Amino acid sequence: MSSNIPKDESGQVGNIYAMTQALCHDAAHDGYDRRAIAEALMCGVRDMLTDDTEFLALFERFKMLHLRQPPSASSC
Numbered sequence: 001m002s003s004n005i006p007k008d009e010s011g012q013v014g015n016i017y018a019m020t021q022a023l024c025h026d027a028a029h030d031g032y033d034r035r036a037i038a039e040a041l042m043c044g045v046r047d048m049l050t051d052d053t054e055f056l057a058l059f060e061r062f063k064m065l066h067l068r069q070p071p072s073a074s075s076c
Helices: 009-029 034-048 052-066
Strands: none
Touching: 009 034, 034 052
């Protein structure tokens, strides 16, 4: 394990995010469609995890933390 890898999860997420953005930028620059890039990354993530259940749990966490929720009709 490299001594440059942060021990905390948020630091690791930040580093991987930067590496992933560079990969996405390079692929887009080479002419790949942004949806194809996104789907390939999601498939790669799913393949890294134990099973689809673990992937779906992580995806739910991602949605909760990172996706903007539209205002509900009851908040008007």
